[in-house]
Amino acid sequence: MAVSSCDKPLSQFLDKAPGVDVTENTVFSSRAQLETFITGTYRIGIHSIFSYNDANLIPTSRTFCINAPITDEAECEVTFMHPEQWNAGNITASTALVANEDYRYYIRWTAIRNCNIILERLNDVPDADEAYKSQVTGEMKFIRALNYAEMLKRYGGVPIIDRRFQLTDDFKVKRNTVEDVVNFIVKDCNDAVEKLPASYPSNLRGRATKTAAQMLKARTLLYAASPLFNAATPYMSLGNEADNKLICYGNQDNNRWQLAADAAKAAIDMAPAGNFSLITDKGVDKNYKFAWEQNDNAEIVLAEKVYAARSRTQFPWYGFQPSSIINAWGGVSVIHNFVRKYEKKDGTPQTWPGGNDLLKKYAELDPRFAQTVGYTTSSYNRDVPLLETFQGGRHAADCDGGAWLKKLMPDALGATSSAVPNAIVFRVAEAYLNYAEALNEAQGPVQAAHDAVNIIRGRSGMPKLPTNLTKEQFRERVRNERDIELAFEDHRLWDIRRWKIAENEGVMQGPMYGLRITRITGNTDFAYQPYVFENRTFLPRMYLHPFLNTEVYKGYLVQNPGY
Template sequence: MKPMKKLHALYILGLCSILSVSCEKKFLDKAPGVDVTENTMFSSQTELEMYVASLYRHGIHHGFPTEDRSLTNAATYDISAGATDEVEYAVGWMTSQRWNNASITASDIVNLEDYRFFLRWTAIRMANIIMERLDEVPNLTAVYRDQVYGEARFIRALNYFEMVKRYGGVPIADKRFQLTDDLAIGRNTLEECINFIVSDATDAAAKLPPSYPSNMRGRATKGAALMLKARTLLYAASPLFNAAQPYLNFGDKNNLICYGNFDKERWKLAADAAKAVIDQAPSAGTRLITDRGVTANYKYQWTTNDNPEIILAAKIYGLRNNWEIPWATMKPNTLTHSGWGGAMVTMNFIRKYEKKDGTPQTWPEAGGNNLFEKYDELDPRFKQTVAYHNSYWNREDPQFNCMNSALGHWMHKLIPEELHNGAAQIPNWQIFRLAEAYLNYAEALNEYYDVPPSDAYEAVNVIRRRSGMPDLPDNLSKDAFRARVRNERAVELAFEDHRFWDIRRWMIAEENGVMRGDFWGLKLAAIPNSTEIRFTPFIFEQRTFLRKMYLHPFILSEVNKGHIAQNPGW
């Protein structure tokens, strides 16, 4: 690794904010009159476990909207889908609208999207402290010691991945800093950061167990570390980073945001890493959900906590009195509080659902009088994902009336029907699940070889079959297979915080209807003396995407200190 150069003190002060952890009553309760210090945390296994719990609280993210201000004063009220062709929010004040009209700035990026920015530095420091002081804890078994060490390296790597996918190269802190250290450390290159993450994930995988008892679900496993490595290498091999020149010229700093060369072998590394996840899954009891029927397999996967397809889920949130935030910002505005509004699925995204025979569905611009017929012809995942006219939101609500909705469809996935209205239980956010590994594998194989190999077909087809969809046609070209696997990824991973990052790593945001240009909805109308519905497509919005938006800006208050090179264009 090249020597780390300059980073301002605030980055490190963010890392040093561990003192705030000692005040987290939920995790670090202490008897009256007893001071809890860092030494206390390493005085016994019991104290260490409490510290590890706090590490998870700081270092494991979820993608739901949140106003949990116990760790940070920032909040987010929408999901990343609102800044893509997946959804449009029903109210205009959501963060995603700032992406859609290209008005997001370096001054507000932390508050509007990356609200965990400073928490990540705290989590990284905590992980470094654990790795440095773990041997001081008395009476640890070798197995337990390896597990905790692996958890710390995994969480450090996960937080670095979350930053690299947003910013490119960031400062690498591979030790805990003291106030007497040189705190002026700048950004490492993209390649150094990728290598750092992969090294952490590889070592974590070697130390972590394949599974835990049921009461310990949510802790990092071998499979989670392998999945993190696979996702990191997939992003590293993608056009945004795997390039001789970056998306915008950064002069002598180009290596902060791209490799500086294209290397096809990066796709081979990504393919091998994804295959390692698939091969390891049986030893952990991890498998695709295939035993619930083609009309329910997919839905079971996202509605059922701790199902066998989950590799890692965020379980740090349970019953919470502020569940109304995601509830109010994800439910349709006809079912939620006044002034709030949910996520409306665009026709741009609905068009991605094939017919059950594997051919494209037709949606004439002039409209039609057979909406329900169109729905019935679609991939079964459509009805398991989208709230459409005459469907149910949950069993407490009547059949859903989309006749007067702005776009004709609402997002249903992420909020299970089983949650009653006003529920305080937050569903688990799935960070990694096995289906992604298959799609990663298929994509990487296709990009590595001149023609897609049979293993690439099988990796996509196994996902399609479990939802009753036919296999992909044989003998597709490389470009045709790429289009099909990208579409499959969009449908299978819908609303799971993949699309926003996939669009940018593929560098397709500037295509019409992806993150810029025409965005479509459906107007619905009753047909006299008919049970069918008339639909008419219409353009509801023209979105803007600027090329600088392929990566986030660093928050301006940090850049102004003079040690962090701002990403180009910002």
């Protein structure tokens, strides 16, 4: 469904034969017609961690790079991609949506409208039985909730539109509060969990399931419980209590963490019925890579599945391969701020004072490092079995961090081969980490929180966390575990902001470090020296995105503070 029907722009989904008008009534005249419309709604309604540069989907605002270089994970090789605007603190209400990261803003409202239309007219389909209508209702409520969740984490409260507008309606709907939007998402998720199937036949992977809806609920409640929103006062004031509730709850309630923990535990418990489970049988050096590389593996609860195989000169691959490997738009360099988060295999911190033992340092790290980072002498893909990111090396140009991103790039991709993007939306590992974080905040580092983190660490050969951690110490360890396990899957930017740590030095502000790597004559190892390649700027207003001035000037939206 998601491949064969999605290679056309939305305007062509309801192509008509000559002389035949295709109207809304046509869409709801049969189950087959409705399925075509549902396919189009999935295409615009399920966001991707990748950028496709798809002019058919996004005719006026396109982006070319993943979000990792906005954070302490990475740096863009080139300066014209959207992360550079963030790193310079240049996010404003007058810049284009693509520069502000949210190139899907308008598309989300179209997806929400499609969902509302289908929900209103589903009973008009003559050959739709009750089981099918229940499933479709669940799917549309899930897609609607997902689009609201994507806006919540960017803007806070947004207008809630739960019906299709007519031309006679007043379109100037004001923003709802954070609490309103969270409750709306949770209600849609609850309805979706009730109505969706646990699983589908293999040819329908990519459709929403009960577990996907429960994971969306858990993620939403985790964000809602976090310091950015779960606060008596916001990160910046809008001037009055009513408006401040557009960007935070207006009170701090620790029970929100328990609600998030309960929802995540429910997702973990629900997963087996949908045949979802952690990948644990490929070996500690391969479990992690299999989970993010292999399409439709058991750990993936939902992935965006718009495209079939893409060559390395097509997006998304063209947007983050190094120019020194392929004459692409510019690579994603993994920076030392991120690399130094990896523990050694024995669970102790690695030290990076500079020296002549770089490869020894790398070899001591958590096995997930080598499955994520393309470092000097490692394999990048089938065409580049030996990376050279040392000074003067073949792949060192513009590699500010000293390493290139390997994760997300499947081994199958090469000069003469293509690969299907594995655009993960939810995978089981996230549910365990959501549960551990929320449970610690609600109850402290209880055994169940430890168990949830340790199962993730254990499948990659990492030792269990110490049992004597305080609540604060466990918080730091589970946050670091998220950084490593969910790296480059479009979590870090939102975690940084919901935790309100963007202003901490080396996170989204201050010095960003790379490694300057040099050969050692007569030695197989390399010398390395950390150095600052950039100082970034983060302004407090950037904890939430701005609405574009073109929308605010219409007179019904309250702009987020500082813009």
